[in-house]
Amino acid sequence: MTFETLIVEIRGAVALVTLNRPQALNALNSVVMRELSEAFKTFDTDPAVRAVVLTGSEKAFAAGADIKEMQHVEFAEAYSSDFLAGWAELPNFRKPLIAAVSGFALGGGCELAMMCDFIIASKTARFGQPEITLGIIPGMGGTQRLVRAIGKAKAMDLCLTGRMMDAEEAERSGLVARVVEPGKLIDEALAAAERIAGLSGPSVLMAKEAVNRAFELTLAEGLRFERRLFQALFATEDQKEGMAAFVEKRPPAFKNR
Ligand SMILES: CC(C)=CC(=O)SCCNC(=O)CCNC(=O)[C@H](O)C(C)(C)COP(=O)(O)OP(=O)(O)OC[C@H]1O[C@@H](n2cnc3c(N)ncnc32)[C@H](O)[C@@H]1OP(=O)(O)O
Numbered sequence: 001m002t003f004e005t006l007i008v009e010i011r012g013a014v015a016l017v018t019l020n021r022p023q024a025l026n027a028l029n030s031v032v033m034r035e036l037s038e039a040f041k042t043f044d045t046d047p048a049v050r051a052v053v054l055t056g057s058e059k060a061f062a063a064g065a066d067i068k069e070m071q072h073v074e075f076a077e078a079y080s081s082d083f084l085a086g087w088a089e090l091p092n093f094r095k096p097l098i099a100a101v102s103g104f105a106l107g108g109g110c111e112l113a114m115m116c117d118f119i120i121a122s123k124t125a126r127f128g129q130p131e132i133t134l135g136i137i138p139g140m141g142g143t144q145r146l147v148r149a150i151g152k153a154k155a156m157d158l159c160l161t162g163r164m165m166d167a168e169e170a171e172r173s174g175l176v177a178r179v180v181e182p183g184k185l186i187d188e189a190l191a192a193a194e195r196i197a198g199l200s201g202p203s204v205l206m207a208k209e210a211v212n213r214a215f216e217l218t219l220a221e222g223l224r225f226e227r228r229l230f231q232a233l234f235a236t237e238d239q240k241e242g243m244a245a246f247v248e249k250r251p252p253a254f255k256n257r
Pocket residue numbers: 023024025027028063064065066067068069104106107108109111130131134137138139140
């Protein structure tokens with residue numbers, strides 16, 4: 001796969017996708033959106049890809065939507081083209097997706113990281129929703145996902161002041177799953193992705209689907225949904241293998257069926 005704004009490397013069962021617009025701190029323009037969408041569609045149908053890591057550069061995961069591309073957009077055009085709607089496809093990606101964030105993850109960059117299943121951050125990471133300083137508001141999910149991730153008080157603070165928070169505050173707030181030393185970011189994210197890739201495929205997909213449903217369903221509906229998926233997994237060979245391996249004190253050999 002060759003792209004203008006992304007580098008895709010396949011490392012065993014894991015695809016490492018690196019945003020590659022260093023001159024603009026990985027600002028997210030329409031080309032990045034189209035290419036990410038294309039790459040993720042390919043991964044979704046490729047059984048060899050079992051998890052994905054999305055990262056940027058040391059200085060910036062992504063410094064937001066491309067301000068230079070957006071600067072002259074008019075309302076009629078934004079509305080009729082449903083501007084930014086293309087980004088809504090990424091959260092539909094079914095396989096595990098880890099954001100490895102170093103440096104700035106601002107505006108659309110923070111929103112892109114939040115579309116991933118979890119975020120591993122370097123100590124240098126800085127998160128924020130500075131759109132308010134440009135006379136706009138977040139438009140790729142910031143006002144919604146940030147509230148769910150870190151609660152109303154902190155989300156309001158970030159969205160209304162446009163200030164940045166460092167990796168430590170982001171981890172304390174629940175936005176980030178782990179913070180690692182700068183030089184270890186990619187290794188740590190790849191190790192997590194490889195670990196997931198080695199587990200039973202159906203249970204991994206169902207775990208992701210069930211956790212994501214927590215954002216949409218009532219507790220009673222969510223619990224019922226979880227239970228149905230849990231019960232369905234007893235129809236898989238991997239459930240038999242996983243439990244037999246535990247009892248026989250050996251590592252499981254999952255077949256993803
Ligand atoms: C999703 C929606 C609805 C909205 C958004 O995301 S709006 C964008 C939100 N993000 C921001 O407001 C951040 C903008 N960037 C900055 O504030 C700074 O670049 C910085 C604090 C991240 C880093 O500052 P630094 O002084 O280290 O670097 P710069 O010289 O400012 O940037 C280097 C180079 O990158 C270009 N750049 C940076 N961010 C963007 C962006 N979001 N869109 C387009 N271009 C961006 C910057 O202009 C500069 O390039 P030039 O030297 O060619 O101007």
